[in-house]
Amino acid sequence: MKKQTTYNDLSLNTADDDQTLSIVNVSRRAFLKDLALSGFVLAAGFPSFSKADETQPVVKVNKYGADAMPHGWVDDPLVFVAIDEYNTVTIICHRSEMGQGVRTSLPMVVADELDANWLHVKVEQAPGDEEKYGNQDTDGSRSMRHFFMPMRRVGAAARQMLETAAAAQWQVPVQEVKAEMQRIVHTASGRSLSYGELAAAAAKLPVPARETLRLKTPEQFRYIGKGNLKIYDGQDIVSGRSQYGIDTRFEGMFYAVIARPLVLGGKVKSYDASDALKVPGVVRVVELPSSPLPADYHPLGGVAVIAANTWAAIKGRKALKIEWDNGPHASYDSISYRAELEAAARKPGKVVRNNGDVDAAFQSADKHIVAEYYAPHLAQAPMEPPAATARIDKGHCRVWACTQGPQLAKDRVAKWLKLPADKVTVNVTLLGGGFGRKSMSDYVVEAALLSNAMKGKPVKVTWTREDDLQHSYFHTVSLERLEAGLDAQGKTIAWLHRTVAPSISATFAAGSKHQMPSELGMGVINVPFAIANLRIENPEAESHTRIGWFRSVSNIPHAFAIQSFVAELATASGRDHKDFLLDLIGPPRRIDPRSLNDSWNQGESPQIYPVDTGRLRRVIETVTDKAGWGATLPKGHGLGLAAHYSFVTYVAVVVHAVVDESGILTIPRVDIAVDCGPIVNPERIRSQLEGACIMGLTLAMQGEISFKDGAAIQDNFHTYPLLGIDDSPRDIRVHFLPTEKYDAPLGGIGEPAVPPIAPALCNAIFAATGERIRALPIKDKLRKD
Amino acid sequence: MITLTINGLSRQIDLPPDTPLLWALRDTLGLTGTKFGCGISMCGACTVHADGKPIRACVTPISAVAGKQIVTIEAIDQDKTGKKVQQAWLKVNVPQCGYCQPGQIMSATALLKQNPSPSDADIDQAMRGNLCRCGTYPRIRAAIKELAGAQEVKS
Numbered sequence: 001m002k003k004q005t006t007y008n009d010l011s012l013n014t015a016d017d018d019q020t021l022s023i024v025n026v027s028r029r030a031f032l033k034d035l036a037l038s039g040f041v042l043a044a045g046f047p048s049f050s051k052a053d054e055t056q057p058v059v060k061v062n063k064y065g066a067d068a069m070p071h072g073w074v075d076d077p078l079v080f081v082a083i084d085e086y087n088t089v090t091i092i093c094h095r096s097e098m099g100q101g102v103r104t105s106l107p108m109v110v111a112d113e114l115d116a117n118w119l120h121v122k123v124e125q126a127p128g129d130e131e132k133y134g135n136q137d138t139d140g141s142r143s144m145r146h147f148f149m150p151m152r153r154v155g156a157a158a159r160q161m162l163e164t165a166a167a168a169q170w171q172v173p174v175q176e177v178k179a180e181m182q183r184i185v186h187t188a189s190g191r192s193l194s195y196g197e198l199a200a201a202a203a204k205l206p207v208p209a210r211e212t213l214r215l216k217t218p219e220q221f222r223y224i225g226k227g228n229l230k231i232y233d234g235q236d237i238v239s240g241r242s243q244y245g246i247d248t249r250f251e252g253m254f255y256a257v258i259a260r261p262l263v264l265g266g267k268v269k270s271y272d273a274s275d276a277l278k279v280p281g282v283v284r285v286v287e288l289p290s291s292p293l294p295a296d297y298h299p300l301g302g303v304a305v306i307a308a309n310t311w312a313a314i315k316g317r318k319a320l321k322i323e324w325d326n327g328p329h330a331s332y333d334s335i336s337y338r339a340e341l342e343a344a345a346r347k348p349g350k351v352v353r354n355n356g357d358v359d360a361a362f363q364s365a366d367k368h369i370v371a372e373y374y375a376p377h378l379a380q381a382p383m384e385p386p387a388a389t390a391r392i393d394k395g396h397c398r399v400w401a402c403t404q405g406p407q408l409a410k411d412r413v414a415k416w417l418k419l420p421a422d423k424v425t426v427n428v429t430l431l432g433g434g435f436g437r438k439s440m441s442d443y444v445v446e447a448a449l450l451s452n453a454m455k456g457k458p459v460k461v462t463w464t465r466e467d468d469l470q471h472s473y474f475h476t477v478s479l480e481r482l483e484a485g486l487d488a489q490g491k492t493i494a495w496l497h498r499t500v501a502p503s504i505s506a507t508f509a510a511g512s513k514h515q516m517p518s519e520l521g522m523g524v525i526n527v528p529f530a531i532a533n534l535r536i537e538n539p540e541a542e543s544h545t546r547i548g549w550f551r552s553v554s555n556i557p558h559a560f561a562i563q564s565f566v567a568e569l570a571t572a573s574g575r576d577h578k579d580f581l582l583d584l585i586g587p588p589r590r591i592d593p594r595s596l597n598d599s600w601n602q603g604e605s606p607q608i609y610p611v612d613t614g615r616l617r618r619v620i621e622t623v624t625d626k627a628g629w630g631a632t633l634p635k636g637h638g639l640g641l642a643a644h645y646s647f648v649t650y651v652a653v654v655v656h657a658v659v660d661e662s663g664i665l666t667i668p669r670v671d672i673a674v675d676c677g678p679i680v681n682p683e684r685i686r687s688q689l690e691g692a693c694i695m696g697l698t699l700a701m702q703g704e705i706s707f708k709d710g711a712a713i714q715d716n717f718h719t720y721p722l723l724g725i726d727d728s729p730r731d732i733r734v735h736f737l738p739t740e741k742y743d744a745p746l747g748g749i750g751e752p753a754v755p756p757i758a759p760a761l762c763n764a765i766f767a768a769t770g771e772r773i774r775a776l777p778i779k780d781k782l783r784k785d
Numbered sequence: 786m787i788t789l790t791i792n793g794l795s796r797q798i799d800l801p802p803d804t805p806l807l808w809a810l811r812d813t814l815g816l817t818g819t820k821f822g823c824g825i826s827m828c829g830a831c832t833v834h835a836d837g838k839p840i841r842a843c844v845t846p847i848s849a850v851a852g853k854q855i856v857t858i859e860a861i862d863q864d865k866t867g868k869k870v871q872q873a874w875l876k877v878n879v880p881q882c883g884y885c886q887p888g889q890i891m892s893a894t895a896l897l898k899q900n901p902s903p904s905d906a907d908i909d910q911a912m913r914g915n916l917c918r919c920g921t922y923p924r925i926r927a928a929i930k931e932l933a934g935a936q937e938v939k940s
Contacts (some may be wrong), residue, residue, distance in 0.1 A: 099882030099919045230875060237883030238871040240818020240858030244884060247817040255812060280801055309812035310821075311804050383822050383830060383884040383918045432820070432884025433918050465823045683878060687924070691881055694920025717827035717916065725922040726909035732923050 064605035066146035069137065071130035071407070075150035077158040077207060079132060080110060087182065087196030089116045094126040094133035095143040096404050097233065098382075098434035099691070100750045101684030102143050104232040106151055108681060109144075112223040113155025113216055115179035116195070123232050128406025128426035138404040139439050139549060140603070141647035141748025144680055148746055156213040158202075165202040166193055181222075218742050225739065227683035233430065245402025245429045246387035250458040253389070254283060256450050257313040257462060259320055260302035260471050263710035264545050265293050265327040271303050275319040281312025285320070286453045288446065294510045295546045297412055297441045300471060304450055310462050326710055332544035334477070334706035338374060341479035341541060345372060345498045349539025350514060353525050353597040356533035361494035365485025369572050373482070373561035374775040375758075377705040378475035379712075379720060380550050384432020385468040388447035392417075392456035397424045401444045402431040409444040416445050417452060424448075435695075436549030440473050466715045473548020474705055474712075476501040476519075480561030485533075490573030492584060495534040499524050501557065506543035513540035515554065521600035523558035523646055523755065526593055528611045530586025545707065551695060555646040555755035560700075560776065563642035563759035567766065577641055577763065578624050588614025602648050608745050609648045615675045616645055618737055619652035623673035626735050627654035636660055640764025642756035647748030650675040650737075653693075653756040657764035663782040665765065667697065667729045670757075675737035676747035682736065689734045689753045696757025698723040701778050787847050791816070792860035802848035806840075807831045809847050810857060818858035818887045822916070829915030832888040833857045839895040858887035867894045873928040881919035889915045893929050902933045 066073040074080075082090040091107040107123045110116075126133050134150070159179045166184035167174040170191060177186050185192040223229055236242040261267060273285035283306050290301030305316035362368055388401035390413070397417055403409045403426065410426040417424070431438055443461060450459040463471075478501035485494030503519060505512040515538050525536055550556070570580035590610040593601040601609060620643045624630075629639060636659050643652035656669040672689050679685060702721045705712050714720040762773040771782065787798045789806075791814065798809050805824075810816040810833070822830030824843050831842040834856040861867035870893050880886045889912070896903055896911035903911065908929055917925070 097882075099880075101881070231878055231880060233883060234875045234878065234880060237880045237886050238874045238890060239862060240816075240887045242883055243817075244820075246821060247811075249815060249817065309800070309804075309808055311800075311808035311812070314824075381918060383828070383882070383916065384820070385822075430884075431882060433882045435918070462821070465825075465828075687878065687881055687921070690923055691920035694922060695918070698920075716825055717823050718825065722828075722916045722918060723920075723922075724913040724916060725925060726913040728920070728922040730905065730923065730926065 064608070065603065066135065066150070068603055069135035069146065071135050073146060073150045074132065074134040075153040075157070075210070077154045077161070080151070080154045081114065081158045083195050083199035085196050085199065087194045088120055088122055089114065089182070089195060090122045090124055092126050092133070093123050094136055095147070096136070096138035096406070096428050096431055096434065097125070098138065098404065098431035098438065100143070100688055101231055101681065102138070104229060105144060105681040105684055106147060107232065108223045108229055109148060109151040110155040112221055113152045114159045115181060115222070117182040118223065118229055120182055125428050127428065128410040130407040136405070136407050137439065138434070139436060141649070141750040141752065145648070145746040145748055148678070148680060152215055153210060153213055156215050157208050160208050160213065161202040161205045162195055162198050164205055165198045169193070169201065224680055224742070225682065227681060229683070231684070243429050244384050244432045245400065246384055246432070246462060248389040248400040248429065248460055250389070250391065253458040253460060254306045254454055255308065255310045255313050255460050255462065256304050256306045257310070257317050257464060258288065258302050258304045258446060258467070259317050259322055260300040260467065261290060261324055261326070262470055262712070263324070263326040263332070264295065264329040266290065267301065267325045267327070268303060269323040269325040271323065272321040273303070275321070276305055276316040279312055279316040279319055281308040282316040283307055284454070285316070286450065288449060295507050297408065299442045299446045299449065306450060306454065306459065314464065329544045330710040332707045332710045334376065334708070337477065337544070337707070338479070341477070341500045342372065344500045344539040344541060345479045345481035347539065349498055349500070349537040351535060352520055352538050353534070353536040355535070358494050358496050358533045358535040361533035362483070362485045365494055366488040367486040367572060368483065369486065369569060370481070370483045371565055371568055371774060373480045373557070373564060375478045375557035375560055376703070376776060377477045377545070377707070378550055378699055378703045379469045379472040379705050380435035380437035381468060381720065381722065382431070382433025382435055382437055385463040385465055386438065386443035387460065387462050388444045389458055389460040390447035390451040391458035392451050395419065395423055397448055397451070398427065399425065399444055399448060400427045400429055401447070402429050402434070402438055403441070403444060404431065404434045404439040405441065409441040412441040412445050413448040417448055435551040436553070437472060439549055465717065469705065469715055469720055470712045472705070473507065473546045475550035475556065476503070476547050476554065478557035480557055482561060482565040484565070484569055486569065486573055490575060492529070492531050492569060493533060495529065495531045496537070497524060497527070497562070498537045498539055499558065500539045500541050501554065502541045502543035502547050504547045504549065507546050507548060513542060514538050517600040519554040521598045521602065522554040523562065523644055524554070526596045526598040526611060527562060528591055528596070528613050528616065528645065529584045531584070544710070552646060552751040552754035555644060555751070556699065556758065559642065559644040559755035560758045560762070563644065563756060564762050564774070567640070567759070567763040568772065576630070578620065578629055581641065581643065582617055582620060585613050585616055588617060604648055611645060612650070615650045615737070616643060619643060619650045619673040619675050622735055622737060623652040623654050623671050626673065626733065627656070627671040629654060636768055638764045638767025638769070640760045640762065640767055642760035642763060644752070644756040646755055647752045648745070649747030649749065649752040651752050651756055653753070653760040655757070655760040655764040657761060657768050659765060659768045659782055661784070663784040665701070665778070665782055667761070669731040669733070670729045671733045671735065672753055673735040673737065674753065676749055677739070677744050678742045678746055679736055679739050680746070685749050686734045688749050690732045692751070692753035693732050693757055694723055694728050696754045697728065697761060700758035700761050700776055701727070704777050787851050789847060789851060789855060790853065791855045792857060798847055800847060803846045805843050806833070806845045806847050806850055806855070807842035810842060816857050816859055820884055820887060822885065828885070829892060830885050830888040832891040832915065834891060834895060837895070837898065839892050858891060861890060861894055864894065866898045869932055870894045870897065870928070873932045877924050877928045877931060879921050879924040879928050881921055885915060885917045889917065889925055893925070897929070897932060903929065
């Protein structure tokens with residue numbers, strides 16, 4: 001049985017033993033019961049839950065894309081669609097909603113192929129159960145990429161079952177009937193029946209074989225590609241009714257906060273809870289054992305305060321007296337660590353890609369340019385901090401959590417409570433942001449352990465903002481050293497990139513000092529430049545904290561360094577940045593990623609997803625055209641360009657920056673061009689790119705988590721500020737490259753616009769001021785006063 | 786016992802007087818639309834109205850708002866401006882994850898009640914304390930302007 005991992009990186013599979021993680025199928029009874037708990041009522045009609053397994057194999061396991069993910073994909077309509085006699089179409093969303101709009105966009109795909117009327121569609125959230133639904137790890141910008149086609153087939157199969165049922169009732173050939181806005185009509189006789197009227201009969205029919213499905217043609221789409229739907233949860237959100245992980249409530253529930261070790265591997269040496277227990281409302285204080293390293297997805301341990309409300313728990317925690325044994329990582333210090341990274345980057349390291357003879361090319365170069373770029377740790381800081389509620393009744397643990405990885409959470413809760421997996425249910429609430437933090441199950445397990453300590457009573461664990469920022473799975477810290485040789489004509493003839501950063505793999509395998517293929521494959525090893533002599537090295541870096549996934553991951557430092565450096569080279573050779581970048585990329589061609597030594601390729605097939613420099617060129621040409629590249633701007637104004645390929649999507653950005661005489665930076669406008677293949681929900685794609693732009697600007701201007709004595713220094717928004725509305729660009733323009741066909745491969749959307757923002761901004765600042773930013777964040781580095 | 790008036794109803798709260806209004810609303814009264822984001826008045830997710838003025842519930846002790854009219858997101862549709870703000874939010878599809886939006890809507894409603902046609906600078910001033918990690922700011926601005934425009938036409 002394949003172990004659950006996020007990001008599908010095989011090197012993580014060594015992290016611990018698989019023995020207790022085998023996944024047991026959840027019985028349908030359990031499924032119904034838990035749906036019933038969330039208010040789902042199955043009226044007459046399908047799904048008839050006895051059918052799914054017998055009809056056809058629903059999970060296919062191959063090598064790339066969704067096939068390579070744990071539990072692959074499922075396209076059985078009986079799993080995803082239910083229609084009741086009142087004509088309500090219920091569509092299951094099995095991926096977590098964290099703001100990317102997946103509860104609108106995926107059900108919308110089903111509804112379109114089903115020809116359902118969106119006004120009669122109800123979306124239900126699936127609990128964690130990958131055997132039933134296929135992979136549920138909501139990360140890697142792949143929900144639509146991996147489930148667009150399965151969800152189209154779900155809708156088409158259900159529609160064909162309804163057509164068959166209607167034709168049988170009217171005793172006419174099925175070719176004579178058609179679906180039309182949630183009715184099946186027989187034009188010749190003028191008869192029609194609603195889906196609700198046909199559901200019971202349709203549910204008794206076999207699910208049509210995959211090869212016999214008739215998918216819509218793009219002209220027939222009602223919703224796909226249109227952007228004409230309001231977000232499904234909008235009304236609940238604006239009226240405060242939507243339920244996030246932190247909002248779960250039960251009668252007689254307890255509220256917990258936890259004092260956790262601030263240093264990786266730290267342990268409680270001793271503690272005194274007597275004052276905490278005197279706080280009104282505090283019920284109990286429980287020590288949670290710390291987990292041995294590697295940190296993995298484990299909870300951190302510490303001392304939990306359980307109370308009648310959250311405030312009492314917070315006050316109780318303040319009253320705890322704890323002596324910690326901080327262990328060997330207590331000397332982690334970001335200032336000295338940066339010096340270590342710089343030293344490592346100035347010496348040869350493990351060669352991860354080598355083309356031509358870089359050393360000889362440097363010898364013959366007219367100019368040898370060197371630059372080092374630093375990007376610090378970041379915390380995801382979702383507005384809803386991690387939170388989870390657990391209760392245990394008769395040996396069955398039920399969890400409600402804002403999780404990006406419900407199957408992982410289920411497996412881990414089962415493991416920690418020593419329950420079989422079918423005795424754990426993980427219900428997925430809305431997520432108040434995730435950004436990679438909520439892929440981890442540490443906080444979910446905490447809730448389960450505390451419910452267990454309270455004899456199964458419901459316990460909610462709330463993380464405060466301090467907890468969130470100090471116990472993140474942090475974005476890596478990185479030093480990128482780039483060297484280039486230019487010939488007398490200003491052409492780049494040598495390229496040497498040393499990338500040094502603690503790896504996510506160290507969180508799962510202690511002592512891991514090199515970046516994984518999935519980290520190197522994020523824009524450094526697969527750089528698609530037409531340079532004959534190119535070497536990429538990855539010197540060692542020790543890890544001293546939990547490194548995890550942050551929206552767009554290692555693409556952030558890699559794009560920042562490479563796209564800044566290209567602009568520096570253009571300046572050094574006296575050329576226009578855009579022209580220089582296009583020359584470096586070279587002519588349009590489709591590059592096999594394996595020829596770039598990229599064995600990972602975002603988990604996708606190298607044949608279906610080559611690196612297409614033509615598409616990269618087109619986003620650059622489009623964005624510069626739209627942004628008025630080349631125009632003469634007033635003093636203190638500058639345009640900056642950057643382009644980056646990640647999550648198999650091509651993005652180019654132009655930032656317009658203004659720096660006034662006192663060094664105050666404003667950003668009136670940002671243009672973003674994107675080629676993500678077929679555009680399924682342009683409205684939510686726009687919102688994702690607007691958001692990615694602001695997250696990219698936030699990390700560039702303000703984002704930094706730094707460590708002293710092993711602990712994160714920043715502990716709330718006064719020390720880890722986020723951009724506000726006043727500092728954000730008033731004008732963000734998104735430009736789509738035209739979609740070719742809807743059967744073309746899809747790219748990701750949630751992440752790929754983040755990486756090019758910081759370098760585009762820094763290039764714009766250089767254009768405006770002549771000052772080059774090589775270390776993030778910018779903070780007040782431009783200020784003159 | 787402290788008596789609070791919340792969304793027009795009088796509620797007896799049996800909590801220590803220093804308890805922040807946020808936790809009384811969320812944990813004691815079950816009004817979970819008001820969100821926790823920072824606990825130090827830095828993010829605005831917990832914004833509610835006290836006598837029509839926006840306040841941060843996470844740093845406001847219940848003893849400080851006894852006798853005041855408190856309105857939360859759950860009842861903002863009872864207010865004419867509040868209802869319009871919600872509709873404008875839906876019209877331009879403002880939310881992404883939606884978690885900060887109750888606070889955004891409470892701040893925007895307070896702004897528009899006091900200044901029906903805010904300028905960009907007014908919007909910045911009134912809304913800068915409401916953080917959004919998803920980055921919905923351009924749409925928040927657009928939604929407020931949508932409404933400001935509509936009200937201008939009427940007047």
